[in-house]
Amino acid sequence: MCGIIGYVGPRSAVQVIMDGLRRMEYRGYDSAGLAVVADGRLAGRKKAGKLTNLAAELEVDPLPGSHQGIGHTRWATHGGPTDANAHPHYSADGRVAVVHNGIIENFTALRHRLEADGVVFQSQTDSEAVAHLLSQGLATGLDLLTALRQVCLQLDGAFTLVALDAQAPDRIVAARRNSPLVVGVGQGENFLASDVASFIEHTRDAIELGQDQVVEITPDSVKVVTFAGQVAPTRPYRIDWDLSAAEKGGYDWFMRKEIYEQPRAVADTLLGRIDADGRLCLDEMRIDRAKLRSVDKIIIVACGTAYHAGLIAKYAIEHWTRIPCEVEIASEFRYRDPIVNASTLVVTISQSGETADTLMAIRHAREQHAPVVAICNTNGATIPRESDAVIYTHAGPEIGVASTKGFTTQIVACYLLGLYLAQERGIKFGDEVAALVRRLAALPDQMQQVLDGLDQVAELARRQIEARSVLFIGRHVGYPVALEGALKLKEISYLHAEGFAAGELKHGPIALIEPGLPIFVVVPPQGRDSLHDKVISNLQEVRARGAWTIVLAERGDQEASRWADCLIELPIVPTLFQPLVAIVPLQFFACELATLKGYDVDQPRNLAKSVTVE
Numbered sequence: 185m186c187g188i189i190g191y192v193g194p195r196s197a198v199q200v201i202m203d204g205l206r207r208m209e210y211r212g213y214d215s216a217g218l219a220v221v222a223d224g225r226l227a228g229r230k231k232a233g234k235l236t237n238l239a240a241e242l243e244v245d246p247l248p249g250s251h252q253g254i255g256h257t258r259w260a261t262h263g264g265p266t267d268a269n270a271h272p273h274y275s276a277d278g279r280v281a282v283v284h285n286g287i288i289e290n291f292t293a294l295r296h297r298l299e300a301d302g303v304v305f306q307s308q309t310d311s312e313a314v315a316h317l318l319s320q321g322l323a324t325g326l327d328l329l330t331a332l333r334q335v336c337l338q339l340d341g342a343f344t345l346v347a348l349d350a351q352a353p354d355r356i357v358a359a360r361r362n363s364p365l366v367v368g369v370g371q372g373e374n375f376l377a378s379d380v381a382s383f384i385e386h387t388r389d390a391i392e393l394g395q396d397q398v399v400e401i402t403p404d405s406v407k408v409v410t411f412a413g414q415v416a417p418t419r420p421y422r423i424d425w426d427l428s429a430a431e432k433g434g435y436d437w438f439m440r441k442e443i444y445e446q447p448r449a450v451a452d453t454l455l456g457r458i459d460a461d462g463r464l465c466l467d468e469m470r471i472d473r474a475k476l477r478s479v480d481k482i483i484i485v486a487c488g489t490a491y492h493a494g495l496i497a498k499y500a501i502e503h504w505t506r507i508p509c510e511v512e513i514a515s516e517f518r519y520r521d522p523i524v525n526a527s528t529l530v531v532t533i534s535q536s537g538e539t540a541d542t543l544m545a546i547r548h549a550r551e552q553h554a555p556v557v558a559i560c561n562t563n564g565a566t567i568p569r570e571s572d573a574v575i576y577t578h579a580g581p582e583i584g585v586a587s588t589k590g591f592t593t594q595i596v597a598c599y600l601l602g603l604y605l606a607q608e609r610g611i612k613f614g615d616e617v618a619a620l621v622r623r624l625a626a627l628p629d630q631m632q633q634v635l636d637g638l639d640q641v642a643e644l645a646r647r648q649i650e651a652r653s654v655l656f657i658g659r660h661v662g663y664p665v666a667l668e669g670a671l672k673l674k675e676i677s678y679l680h681a682e683g684f685a686a687g688e689l690k691h692g693p694i695a696l697i698e699p700g701l702p703i704f705v706v707v708p709p710q711g712r713d714s715l716h717d718k719v720i721s722n723l724q725e726v727r728a729r730g731a732w733t734i735v736l737a738e739r740g741d742q743e744a745s746r747w748a749d750c751l752i753e754l755p756i757v758p759t760l761f762q763p764l765v766a767i768v769p770l771q772f773f774a775c776e777l778a779t780l781k782g783y784d785v786d787q788p789r790n791l792a793k794s795v796t797v798e
C-alpha cells in the first residue's frame with residue numbers, strides 16, 4: 185500500500201527513483217511523484233494517475249540532475265487521487281519534502297495545531313503535516329535525523345516516512361512504525377524503499393528496519409537509531425532472488441507469469457523439508473515440541489486469498505491432527521474478543537507479510553500468550569518478525585495484485601504444518617507423513633499438465649465475454665476453491681461473481697439461476713465417500729434450471745461429463761490436494777477475461793498489493 189523510495193549516490197536520482205517506482209507500482213497506482221535536491225533547493229514533480237503520467241510530465245518538464253531524491257506511488261487514504269494530494273509533500277518554507285506510506289491517526293489534531301501556528305495546507309492528506317512538523321524542528325536548529333525522531337514521537341498510527349532536506353546535502357532520513365521499510369546497501373550508494381524489488385537491480389544486500397526506528401543514509405553510511413535516540417542493532421541480509429524474477433519475462437501480465445510459475449513455486453516450497461531419516465523438518469519452526477504437543481486449538485487468521493488458503497487448510501489440518509481448527513478473517517478476529525490462550529496455536533497466512541489486519545491479529549494473539557506461526561512469502565517482513573515461528577513459502581516475488589502462486593504455496597505450507605503437527609504429536613507415523621509429502625511433491629507436474637491444457641479456458645473466456653454474472657460452487661475443499669475463483673473474477677474482471685457451498689445453493693442462492701447463467705462446478709475426485717455424488721446432484725439441480733455448467737472434474741469422470749456444457753479435466757489427485765490443480769483454470773479464466781475486456785490485470789482499480797492500513 186503505497187511504494188516509497190529514497191536514493192543517495194552517484195547515479196541519476198530521477199532515473200533510479202522512476203525505475204524503482206515502476207517496480208513498486210503494484211503497491212498503489214492512483215498518483216505518483218518525486219523530489220530531488222539540486223543546488224541546495226528542492227525540485228519535484230507529481231501527477232495523479234499511473235506512473236506513465238508522471239513519466240510524461242518529466243519528458244515535457246525534466247527535473248535538474250541530482251544524486252539525492254525521494255519518490256512515491258500512492259494508494260489513497262486521506263484525500264482523493266489528485267495532483268495536490270500526490271506525494272511528495274513540502275513544508276511551507278520549501279525546505280523539506282516528505283513521502284509517506286500508512287495512516288497518521290492523530291492527523292486532525294496535528295493539522296489544527298499547525299493551522300493555529302499559521303501553516304496553510306496545500307493538500308487534504310495526513311502526510312503533509314509531517315513536512316510542516318519537520319521544518320519546524322529544523323528551524324529550531326535540530327539536525328535532520330533528530331528532527332524526524334522528534335516528529336515520530338508525536339505521531340500515532342502506521343507510517344513509513346522518507347524525508348529530504350534541501351540544506352542537508354547527500355543524506356536522506358526515514359522512519360518506520362507498523363509499515364515496511366528496507367535499506368538497500370550498495371557500494372558508494374544507498375537506497376531506502378518499501379520493497380527490495382525497487383533496488384534489486386543495483387544491490388542484493390539489504391537491512392530490514394525494526395519497529396519504531398529511524399535511519400539516515402548517505403552514499404557511504406547507514407545509521408539506525410530508535411525513536412528515543414538509542415543506536416539500534418541492524419539486521420543485514422542477502423536477497424535470494426534477482427532482477428529477472430521481478431520482470432515480466434515475455435508475458436503480457438505479471439499475473440499470467442505467476443500463474444505459470446506455480447509448479448516451480450510449489451516445488452520450491454516443498455524443497456528440503458524431509459531430512460535424511462525421512463522425517464518432516466521445518467527449519468523455521470522455533471516453537472518447542474512440548475508447546476506444540478499442548479496445543480488444543482488452532483486458529484488460522486488471514487485476509488482475502490490467504491483466508492481462502494486457510495479455509496482449505498482447515499480440512500487437512502483437522503483430518504491429519506484431530507485438533508479443532510477455526511479460520512477467521514483477520515479484520516474480524518481481534519474485535520470479537522476471541523478465546524485465545526497459551527494452548528491455542530495461531531497460524532497467520534500472508535503473502536506480503538505486511539497486511540495490517542493480520543499483523544494486529546498477531547499482536548492480539550501474543551498478548552494472550554498464544555504461540556504464533558506465520559506462513560509468509562516475504563523474507564524479513566513484519567509479520568514473520570513478530571511471530572514465534574515462520575514457514576516461508578518460496579514463491580519468489582508476487583507482483584500481480586491478484587494473488588496466484590501466493591495462494592497455492594500457502595496451501596502447501598499449511599499442509600506441511602499440519603503434517604508436522606501430526607508427526608510431532610505422534611498422530612501419524614513417519615512413513616505416513618513421508619508418503620503424503622511424496623504425493624504433494626507430485627503436484628508440480630500435475631499442475632503443469634493443467635497449465636498445458638489452458639487453450640480451452642482461453643476459448644471459454646472468449647465465449648463468456650458478455651457474461652454479467654458468474655457463479656462458482658463446490659463442497660469440502662472445493663468450496664473455498666469456489667470462493668477464490670469468484671474473488672479472482674471480481675477483482676480483475678469487475679464482474680459480479682459469487683462462490684457458494686454447493687449444498688447451500690438450495691437454501692437461497694439457487695434463485696439467482698436463470699437460463700444461460702455460467703456456473704463453475706468443482707467436482708471432487710470419485711472417492712469412497714458420497715462427496716462426489718452429492719456434487720453431481722447439485723450439478724444436475726443447476727442444469728435443470730438452465731445454468732450453463734463449466735465442470736472441473738478429474739480425468740475419466742463420466743458422471744460429471746454427462747452434465748457439463750464445458751468440461752475441464754483435472755489430473756487424478758487425492759481430494760485434499762485437488763484445490764492445487766482446480767484453482768489454476770479459474771485463475772487463468774479471470775486473467776483471460778480481464779485481458780479480453782481490456783482491463784489492467786496487474787493493477788485492478790481500487791486495489792493495492794500490500795494492504796498496510798486497517
Ligand code: F6R
Nearest residue numbers: 488489490534535536539586587
Ligand atoms: C487477492 C489478494 C488479496 C490478498 C490479501 C492478503 O488476490 O491478493 O485478497 O490475499 O490482501 O494479502 P497478504 O497475503 O499479503 O496478507
